[in-house]
Amino acid sequence: VRRPRLSVDEYVQGVLQNNRTILAQTITLIESHSPIHMEVAQEVLKKLLPYTGQSIRVGITGVPGAGKSTTIEALGNMLCEKGHRVAVLAVDPSSTVTRGSILGDKTRMELLSRNPQAFIRPSASGGTLGGVSRKTRETMLVCEAAGYDVILVETVGVGQSEIAVRSMVDFFLLLMLTGAGDELQGIKKGVIEIADALLINKAEGDNKHRAMAAKAEFNRILHYLQPATEGWETKAYTCSALTGEGIEEIWSVVEKFRQITTQSGVLQDRRRTQTLEWVYNMVQDYLRTSFFCHPGVVQIMPQIEKEVVSGQLSPAMAVQQLLQSYEAGTR
Amino acid sequence: VRRPRLSVDEYVQGVLQNNRTILAQTITLIESHSPIHMEVAQEVLKKLLPYTGQSIRVGITGVPGAGKSTTIEALGNMLCEKGHRVAVLAVDPSSTVTRGSILGDKTRMELLSRNPQAFIRPSASGGTLGGVSRKTRETMLVCEAAGYDVILVETVGVGQSEIAVRSMVDFFLLLMLTGAGDELQGIKKGVIEIADALLINKAEGDNKHRAMAAKAEFNRILHYLQPATEGWETKAYTCSALTGEGIEEIWSVVEKFRQITTQSGVLQDRRRTQTLEWVYNMVQDYLRTSFFCHPGVVQIMPQIEKEVVSGQLSPAMAVQQLLQSYEAGTR
Numbered sequence: 001v002r003r004p005r006l007s008v009d010e011y012v013q014g015v016l017q018n019n020r021t022i023l024a025q026t027i028t029l030i031e032s033h034s035p036i037h038m039e040v041a042q043e044v045l046k047k048l049l050p051y052t053g054q055s056i057r058v059g060i061t062g063v064p065g066a067g068k069s070t071t072i073e074a075l076g077n078m079l080c081e082k083g084h085r086v087a088v089l090a091v092d093p094s095s096t097v098t099r100g101s102i103l104g105d106k107t108r109m110e111l112l113s114r115n116p117q118a119f120i121r122p123s124a125s126g127g128t129l130g131g132v133s134r135k136t137r138e139t140m141l142v143c144e145a146a147g148y149d150v151i152l153v154e155t156v157g158v159g160q161s162e163i164a165v166r167s168m169v170d171f172f173l174l175l176m177l178t179g180a181g182d183e184l185q186g187i188k189k190g191v192i193e194i195a196d197a198l199l200i201n202k203a204e205g206d207n208k209h210r211a212m213a214a215k216a217e218f219n220r221i222l223h224y225l226q227p228a229t230e231g232w233e234t235k236a237y238t239c240s241a242l243t244g245e246g247i248e249e250i251w252s253v254v255e256k257f258r259q260i261t262t263q264s265g266v267l268q269d270r271r272r273t274q275t276l277e278w279v280y281n282m283v284q285d286y287l288r289t290s291f292f293c294h295p296g297v298v299q300i301m302p303q304i305e306k307e308v309v310s311g312q313l314s315p316a317m318a319v320q321q322l323l324q325s326y327e328a329g330t331r
Numbered sequence: 332v333r334r335p336r337l338s339v340d341e342y343v344q345g346v347l348q349n350n351r352t353i354l355a356q357t358i359t360l361i362e363s364h365s366p367i368h369m370e371v372a373q374e375v376l377k378k379l380l381p382y383t384g385q386s387i388r389v390g391i392t393g394v395p396g397a398g399k400s401t402t403i404e405a406l407g408n409m410l411c412e413k414g415h416r417v418a419v420l421a422v423d424p425s426s427t428v429t430r431g432s433i434l435g436d437k438t439r440m441e442l443l444s445r446n447p448q449a450f451i452r453p454s455a456s457g458g459t460l461g462g463v464s465r466k467t468r469e470t471m472l473v474c475e476a477a478g479y480d481v482i483l484v485e486t487v488g489v490g491q492s493e494i495a496v497r498s499m500v501d502f503f504l505l506l507m508l509t510g511a512g513d514e515l516q517g518i519k520k521g522v523i524e525i526a527d528a529l530l531i532n533k534a535e536g537d538n539k540h541r542a543m544a545a546k547a548e549f550n551r552i553l554h555y556l557q558p559a560t561e562g563w564e565t566k567a568y569t570c571s572a573l574t575g576e577g578i579e580e581i582w583s584v585v586e587k588f589r590q591i592t593t594q595s596g597v598l599q600d601r602r603r604t605q606t607l608e609w610v611y612n613m614v615q616d617y618l619r620t621s622f623f624c625h626p627g628v629v630q631i632m633p634q635i636e637k638e639v640v641s642g643q644l645s646p647a648m649a650v651q652q653l654l655q656s657y658e659a660g661t662r
Contacts, residue, residue: 042647049642134647190521192555221552224523272640279639282650287618308610309603311380316373316465319613 004029004040011044016051018146020119027121030138045138048145053271055087055144056258057151059165061191062175067201068154069108070241071175076109076152078247080117084150087143088112091136091155091165092123119148130285133164137278140168166194167274170267171254172228176200176218176236178211192221194228196257199250203238211238231264232257296325335360335371342375347382349477351450358452361469376469379476384602386418386475387589388482390496392522393506398532399485400439401572402506407440407483409578411448415481418474419443422467422486422496423454450479461616464495468609471499497525498605501598502585503559507531507549507567509542523552525559527588530581534569542569562595563588627656 006014006025014022029041062068076086088109112118121139123132140151153169155161166172174195192198198218203211218236227234237253239246261267291297304321307313313321337345337356345353360372393399407417419440443449452470454463471482484500486492497503505526523529529549534542549567558565568584570577592598622628635652638644644652 042645045645046648049645053642138645138647190524193521221555224552275639275646276636279635279646279649279653282646283622283653284615284619286650286654287622288615291614291618304610305607308606311384314373314376314380314469315606315610315613316469317377318610319617322610322614323617 003036008040008043008047011040012047015044015048015142015146023119023142023146024121026142027139030142031135041138045141048142051145052141053144055140055149055151056171056254057140057153057169058254059153059155059162059169059172060175061155061162061165061172062201063177064156066175066177067241068156068175071199071201071239071247072152072154073109073112074241074244074247075251076112076118077115078244079150079251080112080115084117085148086112086115086118086150086152087140087146087148088118088120088152088154089136089139089143090121090123091129091132091153091161119143119146129160129164130281133168134282136165137168162191162194166228167277170261170270171196171257173250173254174198176214178202178207178214192218193225196228196232196234197250197253198222198234198236199246200236200238201241203246204240204243208238214238229257229261229270230266232260232266291326294326296328297322300325334367339371339374339378342371343378346375346379346473346477354450354473354477355452357473358470361473362466372469376472379473382476383472384475386471386480386482387502387585388471388484388500389585390484390486390493390500390503391506392486392493392496392503393532394508395487397506397508398572399487399506402530402532402570402578403483403485404440404443405572405575405578406582407443407449408446409575410481410582411443411446415448416479417443417446417449417481417483418471418477418479419449419451419483419485420467420470420474421452421454422460422463422484422492450474450477460491460495461612464499465609465613467496468499493522493525497559498608501592501601502527502588504581504585505529507545509533509538509545523549524556527559527563527565528581528584529553529565529567530577531567531569532572534577535571535574539569545569560588560592560601561597563591563597622657625657627659628653631656 004011004025006022011022011026011029015026026041026044029037029044032038032041060068060072072088076088079086109120113120121143123136136153140153143151151169153165155165162172172195174191174197176198178200200211200214200218215236215238222234222236225234237246237250239250241247258267261270292301300321304313304318308315308318335342335356337353342353342357342360346357357372357375360368360375363369363372391399391403403419407419410417440451444451452474454467467484471484474482482500484496486496493503503526505522505528507529509531531542531545531549546567546569553565553567556565568577568581570581572578589598592601623632631652635644635649639646639649
């Protein structure tokens, strides 16, 4: 791995001038696993930090088939028409081989991907959810520094990725299928409860009355749940990404959310907390990895697990033995 | 702090013979913060481990006023009459001063507390949720060794205590109030989704039809949620702890659950996973504490947090600086 071609200042200036080539190169730098690239990326990021934080950050998730791509396409184009600059990112820890499975196929957002006011970046490839989240967060900051004032972060419902996205955005939108019933069993546990709005797509033609019924049904369920954001009521809405109906309305919900939570200070608190928790989580990831990959721990772990499960060793004793072999190796 | 009066073998024999005085003393030993007590407690626990695991472990939570104590009293007495031996424990990290706030007042379970087949132990006093959970788990094991074949673990809806109890029991029961509506807003996020059954109490007199309506309503909601246990459908039931109606029925649900999950192996898997996760969590608690209480880390943390929040320092750089001062101190 060679040193990056550009200097730190060249990356910084390129991003600030929204040079799309340099913006893409900066993100590639952030996604790199090479120590020298990571070092340069952190220096670039440090200089860009003062220019970040001015966007509205929206997370979007939904069951497969709910129409995430078409909704983002419709929403993104509408926002560009209104003069916004829109960056679309993705968190998809499942894409270990190809470069991002969910946004990889740009033809799925054909118009938006050719819009000069939009910037679409597929998910960082490979790595753990923690690694992918870090890269997405840092990519989000770089896009903000490049002047994008709307960041849309898409995720598929894989494992803990919704929680990861919730922890980096202001507003979290859950896309749903029309109709209520068994097809909705696909909704992951707890996802409804972290959403700031539910959006029922495909409210068009014959399906419209089913979408309205689903909306009423979800509003009933939401009534039993605590809202995801203090001082904000999570509600269900309908739209048709196909006809564009409801797309302006859902954005006005996001704008109202921003206004209310900014006035109450909830938004600023959320961002502060998100940033600090990110730091703490990175520290804990490091500590965990350092422990569970420690040669002494790796060596005795299978035996310890066996003895604990069979009841020969108490959990507290197991912990003691594990910590002893960890500390013997590090001191 | 002096050495415990009894020898390890005296504690072990006392527990195995279900000597209630020695059982209580063993639990006190487990709850002690003194290193010598903890050491003896671990030796006792080690010798008791082969005699554990034979009970059915049931967690019980509910909104304030749902009637947890009266339900446990009714359920416990019914089980004793059927020949079971019942231990009632509590996880209540909120009780930092008094010795357990939820079961402290034994008059709330007047009959059960005088039943020779029952053993009621208030929550361990003080400490973090992690500490309280460890003590409750170990107390549960000691009660099993003493021959209690039903363990009921009660918790109030404080912070993460439901999750802690869910992680140590086979079956998790959520007590609800009758009627549907605003009074149910008190249900904590995600608690419905970790329950194996919802039990609507106070289904008596004029309230009975409201309880039936609430049951139907909750069954509708449960339809949208993934069940907490693989191969088991979480449903809502009604009871009256006052008249005893529905108490036998809810226990037959628990027994059916045990039978189905034992046959499928889900119960055994759950216990194995719970035990190993307990070990991993204790390790991570230790690592976290060791880091965040490290003098070097404590010293620079306020400045780091300030710089991260104000945007002067990137989260990744913050982590690097924190880890440097941690490792400088430990090596």
